[in-house]
Amino acid sequence: MTRLARIEDVHRLDLGFFVRPGAETGTGRPRVEAVYGYLVTHPELTVIFDTGIGAADPESEAHYQPHRRPLEVACSDAGYGIDTIDVVVNSHLHFDHCGANPALAGRRIVVQSTELEAAAGANYTFPELIDFDGATYDRIDGEAEIADGLVVLPTPGHSPGHQSLVVRAQDGTLLIAGQAMDFSATARAGAVSGCASAYASAHLARRATRRVGRPLAPWPDWLDRIEQFDPARVVFAHDGATFAPEITTDH
Numbered sequence: 001m002t003r004l005a006r007i008e009d010v011h012r013l014d015l016g017f018f019v020r021p022g023a024e025t026g027t028g029r030p031r032v033e034a035v036y037g038y039l040v041t042h043p044e045l046t047v048i049f050d051t052g053i054g055a056a057d058p059e060s061e062a063h064y065q066p067h068r069r070p071l072e073v074a075c076s077d078a079g080y081g082i083d084t085i086d087v088v089v090n091s092h093l094h095f096d097h098c099g100a101n102p103a104l105a106g107r108r109i110v111v112q113s114t115e116l117e118a119a120a121g122a123n124y125t126f127p128e129l130i131d132f133d134g135a136t137y138d139r140i141d142g143e144a145e146i147a148d149g150l151v152v153l154p155t156p157g158h159s160p161g162h163q164s165l166v167v168r169a170q171d172g173t174l175l176i177a178g179q180a181m182d183f184s185a186t187a188r189a190g191a192v193s194g195c196a197s198a199y200a201s202a203h204l205a206r207r208a209t210r211r212v213g214r215p216l217a218p219w220p221d222w223l224d225r226i227e228q229f230d231p232a233r234v235v236f237a238h239d240g241a242t243f244a245p246e247i248t249t250d251h
Contacts, residue, residue, distance in 0.1 A: 003043040004149040007169045010176070012235065013037040013074035015052035018066040018096060033238045035096055037071070038176050039078055040167060044147040045086040048075075049165050049176050050237055054099030054129040064096075071100035089152060091178025091237055092159040093119040098129050105134025110152055113139045115161020143225075151229070155180035155222045164226070172232035179237045180220075195239035203227070203245060 015035045022028045038049040053068045075082050082100075088109040090098045093116070101109060116139060119125050144152045149168035156162050158179045165176040181198035205217035206227065234243040 002148045004170050005040060005042045005167055007167070007171050007174050007233070009041045009169070010167055010174055010235075011039040011041070011078035011080075013039055013052075013071070013078060014069055015050075015071065015074055015099075016067045016069040018053065018064040021063065034240055035069075036235075036237050036240070037074065038165075038235065039075060039080060039085075040150065040165070040176075041080070041084075042147050042150055042167075046080070046084050047087045047089055047146070047150065047165070048082075048085045048104070049089045050091055050097045050178060051088065051100035051104065052096070054095040054101075054126060056095055056126060060095070066096070068099070071103065087146060089146070089163070089165055090115075091164065091180070092162045093125050093130060094159065095125050095129060097178070097237065098125070101129055101135070102132040105132060106136060108136055108138050110138045110140060110144070110146060110163075112154055112161030112163050113141050114156075115159060115163070118160050153222065153225060155220070155226070157220055158182050166226070166229050166231070168229065173229050175226060175229070175231040175234040177234050177236050180222075181236065182238075194241055195236040196234070196241035196243040199234055199236075199243045203243070 013036060015037050017032055017034050020031045020033055022030045025031045035053055037051055040047040052071050053066045072082050085104060085107060088101060088104055088107050090111055116137060119130050142154055146152060151166040153164050153166060155164045162178065162180060164178055164180050167174040181195040202219040202223055206219045206223055209216050232244065
């Protein structure tokens, strides 16, 4: 018997924020970006998707001015303790997405092989967030179903091994997209554009191209696979907005 979660069993966790300098925003002005994780309380296991901002060196601290909110506090606000977490899924291994992994030593950490290999390179992340006592990696290559209706999908771009999590729930499908779409993908001078806007643009480009029968604008290759799951909602790691595809019939 298939045991699915409900969308209401996915809890967005406020894990703090950082300041992206103007040189990195595409607008010339600094931007404050939220850091979100997601706790999925599935009937078979409890999954945390991204764990927050890790400790950094003085240069990175000065550069990004991070404000950390402990994972324990964020989980408590949702009514759970970190001792209930069974599996960690990191979208990728930059320090603002895997910061509390060492506090979850012994838990299964699902990661793309390409991401773990990239994280071992210089100037990618902080080694102590990756190589710690009790680090237990489940290296995967591509798509993997980790429980009924919980599917990890590769969504490379922001990082070589970026991945997202599909939650096929009783009341619809939710995509936890992490940083599959980046703010900078749609930044324009004088405007601020979010991950949800970038995802909406790619979704529309794909749908419009199918409607007119010729390419109109590019979209990521992985979007074709994601849209086979027909997500009702899409949420992100650095954007509080939720993308909900409009219901239309293509003619």
